Amino acid sequence: MMRAALVVPLDASEQALAAVPVARRLAQLQGGTLHFVHRAPESELADVLSKLGLSADEMRGSIMDAQAGEPAAGILRTARDSCAALIVMTMQRALPAGEKPLGSTALAVLESAPCPIVLVRPDRGITPWALHRVLLPHDGTPTTSAAIPPAAKVAATAGAELEVLHVAAPGSRPSHEQGSLMPPRYVDQPQHEWPAWAGEFLERLGGACELGSLKVHMSLGTGAPGDEVLRRAAEQASDLIVLAWRGAWEGERAATLKAVLRGAPCPVMIVRSKE
Numbered sequence: 001m002m003r004a005a006l007v008v009p010l011d012a013s014e015q016a017l018a019a020v021p022v023a024r025r026l027a028q029l030q031g032g033t034l035h036f037v038h039r040a041p042e043s044e045l046a047d048v049l050s051k052l053g054l055s056a057d058e059m060r061g062s063i064m065d066a067q068a069g070e071p072a073a074g075i076l077r078t079a080r081d082s083c084a085a086l087i088v089m090t091m092q093r094a095l096p097a098g099e100k101p102l103g104s105t106a107l108a109v110l111e112s113a114p115c116p117i118v119l120v121r122p123d124r125g126i127t128p129w130a131l132h133r134v135l136l137p138h139d140g141t142p143t144t145s146a147a148i149p150p151a152a153k154v155a156a157t158a159g160a161e162l163e164v165l166h167v168a169a170p171g172s173r174p175s176h177e178q179g180s181l182m183p184p185r186y187v188d189q190p191q192h193e194w195p196a197w198a199g200e201f202l203e204r205l206g207g208a209c210e211l212g213s214l215k216v217h218m219s220l221g222t223g224a225p226g227d228e229v230l231r232r233a234a235e236q237a238s239d240l241i242v243l244a245w246r247g248a249w250e251g252e253r254a255a256t257l258k259a260v261l262r263g264a265p266c267p268v269m270i271v272r273s274k275e
Contacts, residue, residue, distance in 0.1 A: 136151040
């Protein structure tokens with residue numbers, strides 16, 4: 001059987017290396033192979049290995065490709081050709097407040113990726129990454145349920161806790177998507193309203209993935225969804241945020257995703273949902 005490939009784009013910057021510890025741990029959990037894509041001539045690959053602190057023997061089992069040309073196209077081509085399970089890459093640079101959360105390469109990869117993508121802040125450095133807490137924001141709609149199976153799988157494999165966060169945003173309109181399960185707007189009757197709703201969601205969670213010994217914690221937040229996700233991630237020291245994304249980025253679309261990417265204290269896995 002072929003091992004799952006995790007594509008890790010690199011370039012000449014040290015910032016790109018921030019994705020390596022995250023990708024390495026995810027590969028261990030999935031039994032996958034790291035497939036590095038380097039935008040440089042083959043003559044520079046030895047320098048890349050030196051920056052990674054890896055010898056040729058330590059790279060055994062991994063793949064290192066040198067590619068020329070437009071970076072996003074090369075990353076996407078490698079992901080498709082290798083049937084990648086994940087693309088793990090940095091956001092390339094720290095962005096000032098108010099600026100777009102993704103550069104052109106990361107955005108192009110996100111919009112056309114054939115698999116989930118994990119984005120890592122460049123300032124996390126190359127320290128080892130552990131996975132103890134996975135945060136799964138969910139708005140109760142079937143569309144965002146696309147993030148449930150990968151979030152539950154990675155949490156269960158790592159023995160991590162899965163926290164499901166539902167945000168009741170003041171003034172938000174109820175979803176008209178068929179099959180939506182909207183959280184109670186106010187948990188003023190915890191003896192009935194919240195437990196009943198949480199029980200129904202757990203039933204749906206069990207139908208979407210194998211729960212087994214998965215440790216699940218559910219919480220309800222009120223406020224702007226992006227702010228609530230960031231606040232909860234910081235409070236719980238989350239190691240990974242898993243978000244479903246409908247695929248629209250322009251203008252005011254994907255407001256929650258953009259807010260999370262601007263301030264996430266940990267890597268963010270983005271799963272493209274089917275409309």
